[in-house]
Amino acid sequence: MAQRLQSISAVTVSGALVIVLLLTLTFGTLGAVAFRADSLSGLSTRDWAAVRFTVVQAFLSALLSVILAIPVARALARRQFWGRSVLVTLLGAPFILPVIVAVLGLLSVFGRNGLLSQALGFAGLEPVSIYGAHGVVLAHVFFNLPLATRLILQGWLAIPAERFRLAASLGFGARDILRHLEWPMLLAVVPGAFMVIFLICTTSFAVALALGGGPKATTIELAIYQAFRFDFNLSKAALLALAQFGLCAIAAVISLWVSIPAGQGAGLDRVVARRDGSRILDFTVLLLVTLFLITPLGVIAVKGLGSVLSLPASTYGAAGRSVCVALASALLTIALTLPLALLAQRVSKLIEGVGYLSIAASPLVIGTGLFILVYRWADPVVLALPITILVNAAMSLPFALRAIAPALAEVERDYGRLSDSLGLTGMARMRLVILPRLRRPLGFGAGLAAALSMGDLGVIALFADPDSATLPLAMYRLMTAYRMDDAHGAALLLLSLSLLLFWVFDRGGRVNADI
CATH class of the missing domain: 1.10.3720.10 (MetI-like)
Structure with a gap:
């Protein structure tokens, strides 16, 4: 005792x-x-612009990540092929990937001297620039598209295989399956995935530091860094920190609130071979997302070896x-x-x-x-x-x-x-x-x-x-x-x-x- x-x-x-x-x-x-913070009147117009940009870029990043992840998760859910498990594992790699490494890889592909700009130069077109709001959103999609895919894929795999067997016996096409089986699951899973990614994007400092900046592309965290490191204005840094915490707390509460189970019922945990939808379209989607994820890292490996x-x-x-x-x-x-x-x-x-x-x-x-x-x-x-x-x-x-x-x-x-x-x-x-x-x-x-x-x-x-x-x-x-x-x-x-x-x-x- x-x-x-x-x-x-x-x-x-x-x-x-x-x-x-x-x-x-x-x-x-x-x-x-x-x-340490003063009243909210201590925030300037530029500071409030940083708050607005943080919300807008997080919203756009989460929205694009989820929208693009839906066809990728759907293709993985209904296709069995050699290397599928490797691809699913690859989708988890960006989570442990150093952010600054991925940013450099994206610069090597989408920057003014990147592969895309070089290809446009051969065609007589102007190079593109990744710096600014669009670059921040692109980087966030790179990191969070795999996460959104994994979250939505879990929802697809949670639908009992017997539902798809029944749908096949009833002669359901891809549109019917989407309406009766997949759409209810997406309504339950997607809002939670969206809010989780929104929360992640509001606290992404390295991406904004490397690709943002300027009055139109400054996040709250970047504004905190500038007030702290360059101006040593602890009062402003504290005010911005409070705004950041409040925004993250609201996003965290909403993400928990919208995580609603799909209610698809139980099954026998069997795997069913699905033949609905376009096989060519599914493999095209998987090929494009694989190239999007691998190319920046491949450029890093090639250029870094020397x-x-x-x-x-x-x-x-x-x-x-x-x-x-x-x-x-x-x-x-x-x-x-x-x-x-x-x-x-x-x-x-x-x-x-x-x-x-x-x-x-x-x-x-x-x-x-x-x-x-x-x-x-x-x-x-x-x-x-x-x-x-x-x-x-x-x-x-x-x-x-x-x-x-x-x-x-x-x-x-x-x-x-x-x-x-x-x-x-x-x-x-x-x-x-x-x-x-x-x-x-x-x-x-x-x-x-x-x-x-x-x-x-x-x-x-x-x-x-x-x-x-x-x-x-x-x-x-x-x-x-x-x-x-x-x-x-x-x-x-x-x-x-x-x-x-x-x-x-x-x-x-x-x-x-x-x-």
Whole structure:
């Protein structure tokens, strides 16, 4: 009994500490920002233009991503072909892809000196420019089209195969199937996917930093960065941070509210061969989206190979700092996620909701609040890397929690009573029962956190000086200095390290994890 109470006490204390930390990082930094902020009259016309542009570009990005994803998801749902699983896996790659790498790849294809402009030049036409609002939207579609496809594809696969068998026996054509089966599913799934992508696009800093700017293409986060980094106007940065948090909070609440189940009923989990619709049209759609996703990365690989070995020594130093930050962030993410998931499992599922608070908080908002809290007592530049590690872990925690919490609930459901009857508590229970069966989600969560941290260009842009820059920041500085050969080499190095870290953690979680 004493061991059981000791175990519960340890879980409660560690989980409570995580909750306090998360509340401090979200509402605590928000409170510091609110205390520093003036009235809304402190926002200029240009600042309100940034608020409007943030909403407009997020709306357009989400709308285009969802509209384009529907035919892609439909083609994947009704066609079985060699390489289909590889293509579905490819659709998940942009989520862990460093944003600044993808931006450089898009510049190499759609920029004034990119492949598209070169092709137009041969035809005697003017080159295109990717900078501005259309470039921001294009980049967001590149990142979120795969996510929208995966979300909508899950809705399509949730329709029982027996419904399609019945439709075929009734002689339904593609239009009839769309009306009676697919349209009700889309009405349930698409609004939630739209709001999730809208939320992601409102907090996309690196895309706006690299492709936006100017009065007509400045987001709230870019305005925060400019007010903070160039003007050192903490009051304006705080006001903008409040506006950003409010916008994200509204989007997060709406995204939860519109996530309505489709109600298609249960089936026998069978796969049915579908023959409705145009096969040529489906494969054309899949070919176009594959080229859209692969071409920018292919250009990065080709151009980066020639310069990756001749990069400046400072770039390799930045790469080393990025790896250290990513490893520390991954370990901290797991150290925060596991106690929170254990406490939620043993006390209340409502506790799990605390882990998702950081979704509504922008990294720049948290970074601004932390700067306000510490700059009077410590040098923020010295704390740049530790703060980056902490914020990256907090931003990765919701994704790791989503992977770990369901697996932990299954372990407790299958082995909890047996462990209690054997007196397994505390570290013995953790070592013998829980951790061996959580290796897969733990490895995946750590790999995801490492990859996301490796490519982050958020908080570090606020705090870092040239001596503490990470690889994404060093790469961005190479781009702004028009050292494009070195930038492509740094992009290839960053992409390789991000994928390697994800693979190492994810693969490590699968070794001997067949129990």
